[in-house]
Amino acid sequence: xxYCVGLRLDHGLVFMSDTRTNAGVDNISTFRKMTSWEKxxxxxxxxxxxxxxxxxxAVISLLDERMKAAADRSSTIYEAPSMFQVAxxxxxxxxxxxADNVDSGMRGDTTFNATILLGxxxxxxxxxxxxxYPEGNFIEASxxxxxxxxxxxxxxxxxxxxxxxxxxxxxxxxKLLLVSFDSTIKANLGVDLPLDLQVYSTxxxxxxxxxxxxxxxxxxETISNGWGNALKLAFDSLPDFSFSDD
Amino acid sequence: xxYCVGLRLDHGLVFMSDTRTNAGVDNISTFRKMTSWEKxxxxxxxxxxxxxxxxxxAVISLLDERMKAAADRSSTIYEAPSMFQVAxxxxxxxxxxxADNVDSGMRGDTTFNATILLGxxxxxxxxxxxxxYPEGNFIEASxxxxxxxxxxxxxxxxxxxxxxxxxxxxxxxxKLLLVSFDSTIKANLGVDLPLDLQVYSTxxxxxxxxxxxxxxxxxxETISNGWGNALKLAFDSLPDFSFSDD
Numbered sequence: 001x002x003y004c005v006g007l008r009l010d011h012g013l014v015f016m017s018d019t020r021t022n023a024g025v026d027n028i029s030t031f032r033k034m035t036s037w038e039k040x041x042x043x044x045x046x047x048x049x050x051x052x053x054x055x056x057x058a059v060i061s062l063l064d065e066r067m068k069a070a071a072d073r074s075s076t077i078y079e080a081p082s083m084f085q086v087a088x089x090x091x092x093x094x095x096x097x098x099a100d101n102v103d104s105g106m107r108g109d110t111t112f113n114a115t116i117l118l119g120x121x122x123x124x125x126x127x128x129x130x131x132x133y134p135e136g137n138f139i140e141a142s143x144x145x146x147x148x149x150x151x152x153x154x155x156x157x158x159x160x161x162x163x164x165x166x167x168x169x170x171x172x173x174x175k176l177l178l179v180s181f182d183s184t185i186k187a188n189l190g191v192d193l194p195l196d197l198q199v200y201s202t203x204x205x206x207x208x209x210x211x212x213x214x215x216x217x218x219x220x221e222t223i224s225n226g227w228g229n230a231l232k233l234a235f236d237s238l239p240d241f242s243f244s245d246d
Numbered sequence: 247x248x249y250c251v252g253l254r255l256d257h258g259l260v261f262m263s264d265t266r267t268n269a270g271v272d273n274i275s276t277f278r279k280m281t282s283w284e285k286x287x288x289x290x291x292x293x294x295x296x297x298x299x300x301x302x303x304a305v306i307s308l309l310d311e312r313m314k315a316a317a318d319r320s321s322t323i324y325e326a327p328s329m330f331q332v333a334x335x336x337x338x339x340x341x342x343x344x345a346d347n348v349d350s351g352m353r354g355d356t357t358f359n360a361t362i363l364l365g366x367x368x369x370x371x372x373x374x375x376x377x378x379y380p381e382g383n384f385i386e387a388s389x390x391x392x393x394x395x396x397x398x399x400x401x402x403x404x405x406x407x408x409x410x411x412x413x414x415x416x417x418x419x420x421k422l423l424l425v426s427f428d429s430t431i432k433a434n435l436g437v438d439l440p441l442d443l444q445v446y447s448t449x450x451x452x453x454x455x456x457x458x459x460x461x462x463x464x465x466x467e468t469i470s471n472g473w474g475n476a477l478k479l480a481f482d483s484l485p486d487f488s489f490s491d492d
Contacts, residue, residue: 162474169486178487187400211489219488231405235476
């Protein structure tokens, strides 16, 4: 499993992904699920993947190779005229890879499916954030739905629903993401540290802070321990139920 | 979908279930998913179901009919010598109903599966809590794992993991369950009020408080609104992330 979240804030985008991949509980590894491209001054694109690792790695490799090949550079992440066209390109590539595997008659215990979160900004337009389905089509984040999650989304959703605010600072957004990831990691073996973090500040047209948060990261420990205590205090602050009869 | 939780506290058992059933989002109804039997002074048994409604209703009807039939009363919920034997009986009945449907060649978009939470106490033994699988086998709650959830379990799990304490009072336990249910209801259309609540106090050998919590219940509203604010305060009480460079 996997857990990735992309937030669309008023002043930029924040991406976080875990690194746990597994084929059964006895076969686990660490893989980066976040990839970024930048053309300073013009465009920044960040992509996170959930699903079959062979599929998602093939998608990234294909996107990379096309950028290096001389011909047909217009349909690459570095040349596409808008984030919408980048999303189409990525969606098409994803669908091709999945179809390739299925058409060749491969069979597996799991499907070859994958889902992708894509965000970034290209000069001339606002930052945009997309959720791309295995079928290659996609939806875009909006004021009503300003964040997307992929992978193991349920455990970490309630805190996003309650505490997300598009005007929050990057520092607060990272705190929110760490609480959401910590709740997921505590409940599910398929999601684990280290976590990759990528920040993009609107109209900067360069990658912002890029970090990897390790298990021993003191701030993560502060949040993980502190959140348990803060939750208990929050819980105690509410009035207890009282039985009318009994 | 469905959400049911059974808690094993030091001084008794607490059960809560929602009442939403649905076959698609355009076909929803309210059904009670909790059933209790008591023989005052000797035994109390409570059962909650998640899964195919036809299956779970058939299981309850079969268990009820057998108790009314004269012959073979020894293998009924009212006569079984232990909670373990009650769990076997319920598991067997569940497996029979599912097998019946499958054997008869019925096909549906969904499976006929169901999962059951069973708890209670029979004189001569402690209160016990079981999770019964569609295959008819089951596991029992223990000090390491003192509660079970069935149905749509993920949204409401983090708060249980963090705040459950087997020494908590019934009043605190109901508060905890309402927070867990509220988090689930806010995130998932398949779980909804009214909620059914059943409390059992160890060695009382009679049903404790039995209530239905409606959408307009003032205490539920207090918890639902108060929890959002309490969470935000808890979140604000943690230190913000700080970027080392950037």
